[in-house]
Amino acid sequence: MKTLIATLLIAAPLVAASSFAQAQGTTPAKATAAKKTVQKTAKKPAAKKGAKAAAGAAAAGTAAAAVAAAPxxxxxxEELAVSERVFKGRIPCELGAYVNVTADSTNPGYFFVDGRGFKYHMSPVKTTTGTVRLEDKAAGAVWLQIANKSMLMNQKAGQRLADECMSPEQQQVAEAIKKNPPPSLLDAPKPAQ
Known part of the structure; x- marks a missing residue:
């Protein structure tokens, strides 16, 4: 994949130079000289890094625009009611990770969920348990939020992207559970016979 991107980064200026030369009516020899100049510039390490960074930024911008432009x-x-219970903001997770949950201003009830290496456009899904669930069906991503923690999973990749994420409200619930743990299901009183 990196080789493909590098090839495209080197080929794009060459194609542009060739098209420009043809549009200007330049001779093939001059166009070849222009190509060599572009190739020399592209071979320099600083130019490669800059080009890679620019391509990465362009790709990220394109991906973000695609996510934002999704109809x-x-x-x-019921789904709008679920969306009202979603905790928003920068939510810290275990191992120094974080997840940003922001409302989509153009689509009420929808959210952008992003962090290191991911950005999803998610919609609420009604559940029978009352758990807040947001999904990006195209990407296979799911954000689950219960009273004391949240997690982000990518079902297509079969991995957790973020776990033990806690908003300030969830941290309060987690501390309350530590101080006064709920009774175990195994310790529940048996019904009278």
Whole structure:
């Protein structure tokens, strides 16, 4: 993949130089000289790093624009109710990771969930357990939020992207559970016979 990107980064200026030369009516010899100049510039390490950074930024911008431009289907009343319970902001997770959850201003009820190496456009999904669930069905990503923690999973890749994520409200619930743990299901009183 890196080789493909590097090849494209080197080929793009060559194609542009060739097209420019043809548009200007330049002779093939002059166009070849222009190509060699572009190749020499592209071979320099600083130029490669700059070109890679520019290509990476362009790709990230394109991906972000694609995510932002995704048409959103209207949500049901139940899904909008779920979206009201979503914790927003920068949410710290285990191992120094974090997840940013921000509301999509153009599509009510939808959210952008992003962090290191990922960005998803998610919609709420009604659950029978009351768990807050956001999904990006195209990417296979799921954000689950319960009272004391949240997690982000990529079901297509079969991996957790972030775990033990806690908003300030969830941290309070987690501390309360530590101080006063709920009774175990195994310790529950047996029903009278």
């Amino acid at each position: 959103a289907a209207p949500l049901s009343t």
